[in-house]
Each structure stands twice: as structure tokens, then as C-alpha cells.
Amino acid sequence: MERDVDVLVLGGGISGLAAAGRLQAAGLKTLVLESAPETGGLSRTVRAGRFSYDLGGHRLYFSKTSAREWTEELLKDSRLLRPKRSSAVFTGGRMLRYPPTFLNGLLYAAPVLFSRGRKAPSAGEPATLKDWLETRLGARVHDRYFRDYTRKVWGLGTDELSPLWAERRIGGGFSVKTLLLELFGGKLSSKENVSRFLYPENGIGELPAALAASSKAEILTGAAAKEIIFSGGRPAAAVFTHFGRTERVNFKALVSAIPLRSLLGLLPPLPGADPAAVRYRALVVLFAALKRKKLSPYHWVYFPDRDAAFSRACELANWSPKLAPDGRLPMTFEFFCDEGDDTWRMSLNELAVLALAAPGTRRLTGEFEPGELAVERLPHAYPLLYAGAERPLAAAKAALGAFPNIFLCGRTGSHAYMDTEECLLDSWAAADRVQNFIRASQA
Ligand SMILES: Cc1cc2nc3c(=O)[nH]c(=O)nc-3n(C[C@H](O)[C@H](O)[C@H](O)COP(=O)(O)OP(=O)(O)OC[C@H]3O[C@@H](n4cnc5c(N)ncnc54)[C@H](O)[C@@H]3O)c2cc1C
Numbered sequence: 001m002e003r004d005v006d007v008l009v010l011g012g013g014i015s016g017l018a019a020a021g022r023l024q025a026a027g028l029k030t031l032v033l034e035s036a037p038e039t040g041g042l043s044r045t046v047r048a049g050r051f052s053y054d055l056g057g058h059r060l061y062f063s064k065t066s067a068r069e070w071t072e073e074l075l076k077d078s079r080l081l082r083p084k085r086s087s088a089v090f091t092g093g094r095m096l097r098y099p100p101t102f103l104n105g106l107l108y109a110a111p112v113l114f115s116r117g118r119k120a121p122s123a124g125e126p127a128t129l130k131d132w133l134e135t136r137l138g139a140r141v142h143d144r145y146f147r148d149y150t151r152k153v154w155g156l157g158t159d160e161l162s163p164l165w166a167e168r169r170i171g172g173g174f175s176v177k178t179l180l181l182e183l184f185g186g187k188l189s190s191k192e193n194v195s196r197f198l199y200p201e202n203g204i205g206e207l208p209a210a211l212a213a214s215s216k217a218e219i220l221t222g223a224a225a226k227e228i229i230f231s232g233g234r235p236a237a238a239v240f241t242h243f244g245r246t247e248r249v250n251f252k253a254l255v256s257a258i259p260l261r262s263l264l265g266l267l268p269p270l271p272g273a274d275p276a277a278v279r280y281r282a283l284v285v286l287f288a289a290l291k292r293k294k295l296s297p298y299h300w301v302y303f304p305d306r307d308a309a310f311s312r313a314c315e316l317a318n319w320s321p322k323l324a325p326d327g328r329l330p331m332t333f334e335f336f337c338d339e340g341d342d343t344w345r346m347s348l349n350e351l352a353v354l355a356l357a358a359p360g361t362r363r364l365t366g367e368f369e370p371g372e373l374a375v376e377r378l379p380h381a382y383p384l385l386y387a388g389a390e391r392p393l394a395a396a397k398a399a400l401g402a403f404p405n406i407f408l409c410g411r412t413g414s415h416a417y418m419d420t421e422e423c424l425l426d427s428w429a430a431a432d433r434v435q436n437f438i439r440a441s442q443a
Helices: 014-025 065-074 102-113 129-137 139-154 164-169 176-185 206-214 260-266 348-355 390-401 410-414 420-442
Strands: 002-004 007-010 030-034 045-048 051-054 087-091 094-097 218-221 223-231 234-242 245-250 253-256 279-290 300-302 312-315 329-337 368-384 406-408
Touching: 007 014, 014 030, 014 206, 014 253, 014 410, 014 420, 030 223, 045 279, 045 368, 051 279, 051 329, 051 368, 065 206, 065 420, 129 139, 129 164, 139 329, 223 245, 223 260, 253 420, 260 390, 260 410, 279 348, 329 348, 348 368, 368 410, 390 406, 406 410, 406 420, 410 420
Parallel strands: 002 245, 007 030, 007 253, 030 218, 087 300, 253 406
Antiparallel strands: 045 051, 087 094, 223 234, 234 245, 279 329, 279 368, 300 312, 312 329
């Protein structure tokens, strides 16, 4: 089967769906291909028997009122909860509220109070995350808060990671002073530390579901793009499989919201673009419904220490009572790993044993029943910005940029660490560029 569209969108996560909705609304015939059986990507809420769980708890928070209002309007048929964030860090055998209260701020602050950023090791930009952190916060804060947890989250040391991630998530102006203001003055340096957030009562999956329902674009799930075909020196068609059948779609413009490495794999080799240089950190999400009522008041708890194999646990009843039917205690445990490594290949039971053997969760052992466990493995959960990634990433994007009808968008498509709001804004901006391109090519 062969079809023609104005715009082909690859990926039915929130970015692809947001771009497609805007393009179709602008009168461009738009088709979305999503390889998974359902849309939503990382922002799915998955069913496990009587339960539902996010792929790691997803909050909605915004820096732009217009984006928040747009999202509230989109979700007007959902019940949006507005909880006050409640989270903690379990470290050294102690549960500490995070962001800190004034009193436990002292515990966090001890290494900070005597710390001082140092001069950059050499002229110019810091080459690694370690340089970036030590320059702003000093070696003591780096060693206490960042060295081990970074290795756990990213699988690499701070000296093997690029400062790009910190620039984006923490911000270039961060210093000992801003950290102390955050600890004691309640002055937030990071957008993620907002005290209230929005949460659809049936899980974050209500967001992509509403995006898909409101979009007039055609959306094919179970449709994996396999190859991009060129005509006249530029991308002109895609071959994809859909329920075992091979189909072809011709397009004027291509929007990619799939992993950047996957997009490069669909194209003939491009000069200077090395797909292997585009790397990811994977995530395994374990779901367990425990036979008890409540464990803590927290939405989530970070586990930075090495003796816990997972990095974050979410208590779903605290996110929404709808996620906790039957008075059970549904939880998710997030294990950072690399695709194919030992953790990635662990069975459900092995993961559950690991989750419930950690110091902070040991008392839960025996509280779950077989059959009330589930697992999701996400190979492209996080763009991995290793030290030196800047150059090959720029080269890959430059090679793609040589084709005026390819547009990247969103976190996964652009290989940039974006939250939901940033994905929406980035995808709408990409949709605007597509419209300009099509208008200009018709003129
Ligand atoms: C654990 C975790 C917690 C998070 N928490 C928050 C939070 O609290 N708040 C927040 O704002 N953000 C959060 N985020 C970020 C948020 O999930 C992402 O920003 C967002 O979901 C990214 O959407 P996307 O569409 O860009 O990419 P994705 O969701 O990755 O979508 C890409 C899609 O492309 C599809 N695809 C891949 N290959 C192909 C192919 N060949 N053909 C067709 N389709 C293909 C995939 O199946 C996928 O559906 C979190 C992320 C993670 C991993």
C-alpha cells in the first residue's frame, strides 16, 4: 500500500503527537507512525492487571502560564490533581525530606557551608561535569552529593560526562550561594523543585491520550519506520511495517520524534554522522503491588547510596488514589542501567528481590504476591551526554540539517534532556518551521 501526506511524523510520544496536532490543524495532511502498540512513549501509563503505573512517576510542572493553561484545557475532561510535592532522600540509613526543611537543611548544608567553588582548571569552558561542579560548588559538595549518585544514574563518573546536562538542568548561574538559598531560603534554582504540580488522576498517560484524541492527524500504532527513501537528493518517502505488512508513505516534510540514533539508522550513512556516538541510558521500571496500606507520605524517595540497586521509588497511592485500588500499596522502583547489561536482563523476581533487599525497603520483604509484579524496559529513557559528545552530536545534527525537509523535535528526537513542557514548546516550534518550509516550497 502506498499513500501520500504533506508531513510524516515519526514517533507517537507527546512530542510527535503535539507536532502532528498542530500541523493537521494548520491544514497539512499529517500521518504519525508509532512503533509501539499504543501512543505515549515515555509518558505512558501502563496496565498491570487491576493496576496502572507510570514509567517512573511523571509530574506536570510549567514555567510558562500559556503552556500550563493549554495543557489544562487539553485535559479538561480529566480530573487534574494539584498535590503539594512531598519527596525525600534515603541516605546513610536516614530519610531526609527533599527539598529540605530548615532543620534538615543543616544536614544537607554541612558540606556546603565550608565549600567554595574553585577557579576553572584551565581557561575556557569546563570539559567535564566534574569540572563544572567543582568550579561552582567545590570538591566537597561534588564528592558528597554528585560523585557516587552520578555514577549510579549515568553509569559513568562525573569526569566522563559532559557539562551539557548540568547547564540545561541546573543552569549556568548555579553556585554555593544559590544552593544555600535553596536549602534555607526556599528560593528554587531549578524548575523541577516546584512545590505543587499537576497530575491526571488516572496517570500521566491521560496526557498523550488527550493529545491523540484532540488531534485530527492520522495516527498508526504498531507502525515501525524501517527506511527513508530519497528522491531528488532529499528524503521523500518512508517504508514502514504495520501488522506484518510493508507499506510506503510519500511526504514533503519529515518530523522525527524517535531516538536520534534510530533516525540515523533509517537513512543512508551521512558524512560525519556516527549513529554509535549517539548514546542512551536505559531504565528498568519494576512495579509491585504490596499487601499493606501506606509506607510513607512521599510521592517519591531517591535512593542515592550504592547499597540500593534502584535510584527512586514512587508510592503511587500518594500520587492518586485511583492508582491504588483494593487498599494495596502499589509502588514503582526505577533501575538505571544500559540496554543489555545484567540489570536490563534480570527477571521480574530477581528485580523484586533486589528492590526489597535495600536498606530502605527491607521491611517490605514478603509483602507482595507473585502476579502483582510487572516490569517495563526503556532502552532510550535518557540521552547520555558523555564527555566529548558535543562534537559528534553537532556533526550528526549538521548532517541532518543539510536536508531542509527534516525536522527534529522533543527530548528523544532532539537528543536533549527535556521535560514535558519543553517537549510541547519544542514540538510546536518545529511544527511552525515545517509550515514555513512547506509554504516557501509552494511559493
Ligand atoms: C523516569 C522518567 C521520569 C520522568 N518524569 C518526568 C516528570 O516528572 N515531568 C516531566 O515533565 N517530564 C518527565 N520525564 C520526561 C518525559 O517523559 C519526556 O520529556 C517525554 O515523555 C518525551 O516525549 P517524546 O515524545 O519526546 O519522546 P518519547 O516518549 O521517547 O517518544 C518517542 C516515540 O517514538 C517511538 N519510536 C521509536 N522508534 C520508532 C520507529 N522506528 N518508528 C515509529 N516510532 C518509533 C517510541 O515507541 C516512542 O513512543 C520523565 C522521563 C523519564 C524517563
